[in-house]
Amino acid sequence: MNPSGAGRHAAHRWNQAKPVIMTVDDDAMVSAAISRDLRSRYGADYRIVRATSGDQALAALAKLALRNQPVALIASDQRMPGMTGIQMLEQSRSQAPTAKFLLLTAYADTEVAIRAINDIGLDYYLLKPWEPPAERLYPIIDDLLDDWREANPDHSADVRVVGHRWSDRSHEVKNFLARNHVPYQWYDIERSAAGQQLGDLAEASVTDLPLVLIPDGDTLRAPSNLDLADALGLRTTARQPLYDLCIVGGGPAGLAAAVYAASEGLSTVIVEREAPGGQAGQSAAIENYLGFPRGLTGADLTHRAVAQVGRFGAEMVLARSVIGIETRGPVHAVLSDGAGDLEARAVLVATGVSYRQLAATGISELNGRGVYYGATASEASQCQGDDVYVVGAANSAGQAVLNLARFAKRVVLVVRGPDLERGMSRYLIERITAAENVEVRCRSEVVGCRGDGHLESVTLLDNGSGRTEEIATSWLFIFIGASPHTGWLGSEVVRDDKGFVVTGPELLGSHDQQHWPLSRPPYALETSVPGLFAAGDVRLDSMKRVASAVGEGAMAVYLVHQYLATI
Incomplete structure (x- = not known):
């Protein structure tokens, strides 16, 4: 304080x-x-x-x-x-x-x-x-x-975004701004007179959209995330060439590790390809996190954590994708897209997971045009008075349903299994059951999507009867499965067949010892490459909970200290 x-x-x-x-x-x-x-x-x-x-x-x-x-x-x-x-x-x-x-x-x-x-x-x-x-x-x-x-912000200095409601790039821009806690106002160029006027004043063509108007700055035309970050003054390059610890990924595990590492005197940098917070940062409500009896939003938790990271002096590099890693003698080189190499004596992989793609006919061309993987809390207001469909059965889906139900006319939760008990916390199930405008369809799947330019209907399959039904809707939010972000890791880093990183004693158990090159055993969160650690959802057999990710991030710093003492 x-x-x-x-x-x-x-x-x-x-x-x-x-x-x-x-x-x-x-x-x-x-x-x-x-x-x-x-x-x-x-x-x-x-x-x-x-x-x-x-x-x-x-x-x-x-x-x-x-x-x-x-x-x-x-x-x-x-x-x-x-x-x-x-x-x-x-x-x-x-x-x-x-x-x-x-x-x-x-x-x-x-x-x-x-x-x-x-x-x-x-x-x-x-x-x-x-x-x-x-x-x-x-x-x-x-x-x-x-x-x-x-x-309750003062909107006079907000960024303004002008675009089409069903534009995938407009959705990506709004998502980037929201997750980086940049206040913005949205203007639909087709439905808002103010949006049309702004488009005319900027002499914008279709290819220029979305427009991003930054107070006291240039008008950005169809900007990339990197363009946005640079224009907003967010850091996109590291300040120094060598760090004690480089953390790849800014979710709960990565943020916790940065707080502990920097507070203990390690020069620390986080490299994050989108925005801090990970999947947890998009949650409308985290109600079982210790110390917050009323719960808090993922955005609030992220905002507090980022403030702590900055307070202790750790750096955060945004809008940069890591594409590889190399071992160079006593250091590791983290390779990113267009930003040069960044070297560190130890590296923590905390890249988390993303939602799996839904296998439904016609869905791919509607991504960002009514079909969304995950959802920020701010997106719920755009569904005012509409029927919304959500696919998933874990806590992330349950939290999204309750947030969307505050605005939507009706929210339908589509669950492939027989019930919600297997994957969702009891407190969420009770609130979903009590919500008057929420319907749960178990033993059901979305097998098709249709629309001209944006989603207009979904096809539901009842796995019990085998019947299909086409239902009109413009909104489908998907929260299924978990795919780890580990494609950038080289072959030296042992992973399971789904891409999750194998760490610690498991390297010597179910996997051949040849994957571990040193005489000492690997530390608990250490990968098959000495000095390269993994924490949070990206790690094999992790709990997939915010609290456990934070704990692993903190634990990783303790192990990094042990590793650094040996080199």
Whole structure:
């Protein structure tokens, strides 16, 4: 945490008044104290509003709503006469729909506060007293305000993207921006007058689309990811030729390894071909990650991890694909497309996996045109009022279904197996079953896709009866299987028949010992090439969970230290 908070919590410069932080407490002395503490820390960028009862708070919120003043945070005492803090917060949602909720409570009320996380969407509860505020109050509010600003940005400085709704390249550009946490506004050139006007002003032809308009920058015409990264000021080349550790892949395993390595003094660089976060970064909700009782989005987890990586001094090189690796004496050379070689004393492969391609007639020409592998949380809003089909039976599919169901008229989950229990966590199954606009079709498969320029229908096969049915839809999201990104590794790196990397003792067990060249045994996450490690989903028999990937990333750094001590 930045102890002073200087510059960290500057609110977006709204055209109207500052965003509001409201405090609610019937004890005049406590109310004055918390308002004083909040004003000293956040008063430069937020308006602090006090209320001494639930009714007074609701009346003040109604006035703020009429003035269109945004409310960022409501901090309320729980035990108040007439109306409890939880009751007040629940009623305030209609007046301040985006506000973060903080409950100030006594130890005896913690069970009630925990229930409120599910019942009213409580963001956090804090035991009283909160002294000293620099240690017990400010860090909590810092995080809540960070989250609020992330969800309620000022769009005046956003990147603008102009293109066709069903353009695969437009989808790729939007996906790249979203996953790299670059705010953007989308304009459909066919359905939006503003989009048509922007296209006319730029004198854009069909081949120029999508246009990407960057504030105070050049207009990009059908840019590649590398063009985008360079124009946005993202780092696309490494600063130095030699590192202690090069991490290939910026998912949870790679990010965790970078945090631990850099914090322990290793010169560290991550090379990521798309955006940090991996598949986890696209998740609409990760609800079973330790320390986050309300859960968090994959984008939020990634954003926090990237901030940690930068804080400890590790570098991140984006929009570069690694195409090979060579051993050059005591170092390894990581070869990338057009960026030259990058040498490191140790390398960690954390490239994760991608979703397998669905074998359905006519699907390949519709990729990015209504057919999508995975989905970012931001894509759900584009399905407003439509029927959406999702293929898959693991947690990633379940999380996507629940996010899409917030906007779509109906979401149909297509499952090849007899039920969801084999691959999906119980908490997701219960929420999917309870959702009124979600239908689960087990023992079913998508066997065909049809459309002129974009997806217009899918063909479903009922494996029980053998009957097929063609159904109109413009949206198909696919979450099946896992294919590791290991094609760039040479023949010296032992993999199984599916491409997963074999590590540690398994190199000496099920595989011939000739694959291991040294007299010492390989370290637990070491591959058949000494000094080349693997962690996360790319590794054979890994758990395929975010928490386990983070653990393996941290563990890999411990093993890297051991390896570096021997060379």
